[in-house]
Amino acid sequence: xxxxKDIAQKAGVSISTVSYALNGSPKVTEETRARIQAIANELxxxxxxxxxxxxxxxxxxxxxxxxxxxxxxxxxxLDGIKKGLELFGYEMIVCSGKKSHLFIPERxxxxxxxxxxxxxxxxxxxxxxxxxxxxxxxxxxSHENIHQVLLDNKGGAALAIDRLIAGQSQKVFLLAGPEKxxxxxxxxxxxxxxxxxFGIPYEVIPGDFTEPSGYRAAKQLLANDPQxxxxxxxxxxxxxxxxxxxxxETDYRIGKEIRIIGFDNTELGAFVQPRLATISYSKHxxxxxxxxxxxxxxxxxxxxxxxxxxxxxxxxSFI
Amino acid sequence: xxxxKDIAQKAGVSISTVSYALNGSPKVTEETRARIQAIANELxxxxxxxxxxxxxxxxxxxxxxxxxxxxxxxxxxLDGIKKGLELFGYEMIVCSGKKSHLFIPERxxxxxxxxxxxxxxxxxxxxxxxxxxxxxxxxxxSHENIHQVLLDNKGGAALAIDRLIAGQSQKVFLLAGPEKxxxxxxxxxxxxxxxxxFGIPYEVIPGDFTEPSGYRAAKQLLANDPQxxxxxxxxxxxxxxxxxxxxxETDYRIGKEIRIIGFDNTELGAFVQPRLATISYSKHxxxxxxxxxxxxxxxxxxxxxxxxxxxxxxxxSFI
DNA sequence: TTGTAGGCGTTATCAA
DNA sequence: TTGATAACGCCTACAA
Numbered sequence: 001x002x003x004x005k006d007i008a009q010k011a012g013v014s015i016s017t018v019s020y021a022l023n024g025s026p027k028v029t030e031e032t033r034a035r036i037q038a039i040a041n042e043l044x045x046x047x048x049x050x051x052x053x054x055x056x057x058x059x060x061x062x063x064x065x066x067x068x069x070x071x072x073x074x075x076x077x078l079d080g081i082k083k084g085l086e087l088f089g090y091e092m093i094v095c096s097g098k099k100s101h102l103f104i105p106e107r108x109x110x111x112x113x114x115x116x117x118x119x120x121x122x123x124x125x126x127x128x129x130x131x132x133x134x135x136x137x138x139x140x141x142s143h144e145n146i147h148q149v150l151l152d153n154k155g156g157a158a159l160a161i162d163r164l165i166a167g168q169s170q171k172v173f174l175l176a177g178p179e180k181x182x183x184x185x186x187x188x189x190x191x192x193x194x195x196x197x198f199g200i201p202y203e204v205i206p207g208d209f210t211e212p213s214g215y216r217a218a219k220q221l222l223a224n225d226p227q228x229x230x231x232x233x234x235x236x237x238x239x240x241x242x243x244x245x246x247x248x249e250t251d252y253r254i255g256k257e258i259r260i261i262g263f264d265n266t267e268l269g270a271f272v273q274p275r276l277a278t279i280s281y282s283k284h285x286x287x288x289x290x291x292x293x294x295x296x297x298x299x300x301x302x303x304x305x306x307x308x309x310x311x312x313x314x315x316x317s318f319i
Numbered sequence: 320x321x322x323x324k325d326i327a328q329k330a331g332v333s334i335s336t337v338s339y340a341l342n343g344s345p346k347v348t349e350e351t352r353a354r355i356q357a358i359a360n361e362l363x364x365x366x367x368x369x370x371x372x373x374x375x376x377x378x379x380x381x382x383x384x385x386x387x388x389x390x391x392x393x394x395x396x397l398d399g400i401k402k403g404l405e406l407f408g409y410e411m412i413v414c415s416g417k418k419s420h421l422f423i424p425e426r427x428x429x430x431x432x433x434x435x436x437x438x439x440x441x442x443x444x445x446x447x448x449x450x451x452x453x454x455x456x457x458x459x460x461s462h463e464n465i466h467q468v469l470l471d472n473k474g475g476a477a478l479a480i481d482r483l484i485a486g487q488s489q490k491v492f493l494l495a496g497p498e499k500x501x502x503x504x505x506x507x508x509x510x511x512x513x514x515x516x517f518g519i520p521y522e523v524i525p526g527d528f529t530e531p532s533g534y535r536a537a538k539q540l541l542a543n544d545p546q547x548x549x550x551x552x553x554x555x556x557x558x559x560x561x562x563x564x565x566x567x568e569t570d571y572r573i574g575k576e577i578r579i580i581g582f583d584n585t586e587l588g589a590f591v592q593p594r595l596a597t598i599s600y601s602k603h604x605x606x607x608x609x610x611x612x613x614x615x616x617x618x619x620x621x622x623x624x625x626x627x628x629x630x631x632x633x634x635x636s637f638i
Numbered sequence: 639t640t641g642t643a644g645g646c647g648t649t650a651t652c653a654a
Numbered sequence: 655t656t657g658a659t660a661a662c663g664c665c666t667a668c669a670a
Contacts, residue, residue, distance in 0.1 A: 001426075003647055014657045019649060029655070044449065049425035050378075051647035053369035054662045069397040069413070075389035082416060094388070094413035097401060106368035107320075130363065241590070248592075268587060271560070273567075322663055333641045338665060348639065370663035373646045 002043045011039050022047075053107070061091045062294055063109035067116040068096060073266060073283070080287020081113060088295040104132050111294045113137065117181050133297045135290050139182040147297055148305045149290045153186035156279040156310035160233050160261045161194040163277070163312060167231070167259065167319050172202040175217050175234040175243070177209040184209070187235045187263065207239050214242020218258075222250060228257045231318075237262040237269040240276055240317075259318045274316020281310045321362045330358050341366075372426070380410045381613055382428035386435040387415060392585060392602070399606020400432060407614040423451050430613045432456065436500055452616045454609050458501040466616055467624045468609045472505035475598040475629035479552050479580045480513040482596070482631060486550070486578065486638050491521040494536050494553040494562070496528040503528070506554045506582065526558050533561020537577075541569060547576045550637075556581035556588040559595055559636075578637045593635025600629045 004022070008015040013032065020028045021036040022045075028036075053059050062085055066074060082092045090110070095103065101119065103109045104127045111133040114124065121141060128134055128145035136148050164172050174191050177184030188204065195202045205220070207213035214234060221230055234240035240262035247258050254260065255274045262269055265280035286308045296303040323341070327334040332351065339347045340355040341364075347355075372378050381404055385393060401411045409429070414422065420438065422428045423446045430452040433443065440460060447453055447464035455467050483491050493510050496503030507523065514521045524539070526532035533553060540549055553559035559581035566577050573579065574593045581588055584599035605627045615622040 016658075017656055027655070044424075044445075046421065046424035048373070048647050049422075049427045050369045050372035054367070054373055055649045059369075068394065069388075070394035075387065078388040078415075086416075091416075091419055092414075093419070095411075096397075097405075097410075099405075100410055100412070102365065103368075105363075105365035108368045126363075245590075268590065271564075271587065272590070273592075335666075336640055346639070367663050374665050
């Protein structure tokens, strides 16, 4: 491995001079700087990250933690985070799985962005307590080193419910996500509140944000001699797609006997026929804002929590 | 930050004893080992990765390089890689973008798995030349430090063409991917060879593996007063979906006037109606094998290049 | 069984 | 403007 020592030797200077030159310090002549740079290039020198990190105590890398890599959902979000971090000279690495959590206390990353319901809150708080900066996208945690960029779940749910009501719905089935999950809880709370306000009866059907759970829910709903139309607000598009799948096996039609609104505006929802009506938000922006927040908090600037707002997307699945 | 020094002090022993104890060396009493471990836990000690790496000269991290994070395509593959690496005690980080390439020469990662046509071959070879181990999934590079786990593109293409021929196709439109891309080139070569062998006329339509390029291709095909049925072999599912999108805007029907076979067996292709006939392979296995190869080559074991085989998946889009 | 000390490759503080 | 040198936190001969 070629290090600054080799360069120093070849250039006939000391290692500190090399270090200065390579780091663009004004303490060396432009001439020697150029000469040393040339030698460095010639030798294909690349600084050893471990050594540099050991000394500087920062890596300029942000870790993004996801529960899994499935679904086209994450694509745009990661893109947004990456673009955002680039603006500040940070690199992004994407991690998943328990062991990679250690990157945080090990100081392999300067900060973390978490969208992973699998990541225990206790653990996050512990890292924050040790002084690590963290931005969470899927929960609320109160700590000076933790900040959040959250979806406006309540606003989104209210949008969906308002549409259902405008569509003369007589009863609404709320196809919920995991009970302990923040997003699902918020959507549920806002939905029931809004429905109650308008005096519309509703029923909560448990789900877990996966397609199969949507499929099962649809099966169950149609098995019980239902009253049509059946109006469903699925707390994410994936479960809504599961409903489509089951309904497709019957003679019922989405948008007629079964009316449904999703949440997330995924690619698949936009492709199915009829198009899935859903709640949309900019995943790209979400990522950009998260990146901005983590950098700000690392740099010790004051950072305010922020929300990502939602809009309603029309689709043939509802009216 | 709490280091072994702090532990040593609190335990009243030297730092080396702590190091030995924490690393399970047989050079310390089980008793002191337990005592030191207890103190380490109490102090929430986590080893500093930079320092450890500097000394050990390895991180036990493999970098996976992707062109982007889009599409559900990568989900299973990454899952396979992660699972595979776990078996050998390695962690995975997912990277994208030019700057993260530096992780390789910087020794931030012990090895790299590359599926990123954006990553210049020259650069890969350069890193290999410096002694870094690399596994590529999307090209053939000849170097002792580079190994490949490739799709059996030719076999897959032949499968598709054989079906088309069995379906009495009179002419086949080959909807190709990027010209310089390895996968597309292989599929094209095998397709034309097979078609020529059977004396079936064909026409190559340029595309770039994106949905819009499939859409455009369909538009173009249908504009020229074509002869039905139009038989298409799209070199990936995404472009095939583009074809679906355009056809849907017309009165023609997929599976009737337009018959099409894709490649990749993506989730979306399985969902559309009629189901997209396509070439399938195990992305999970692909990842597992890639993981195995990179670890083997890091550990200096002999490693043989391997192929991932394909199968045909029936769908209403063809016959 | 435990302690001392040198070194991993850089950076940064002093002197020169 | 440069050079010698001490950290950074951990590992590991070698010595005790």
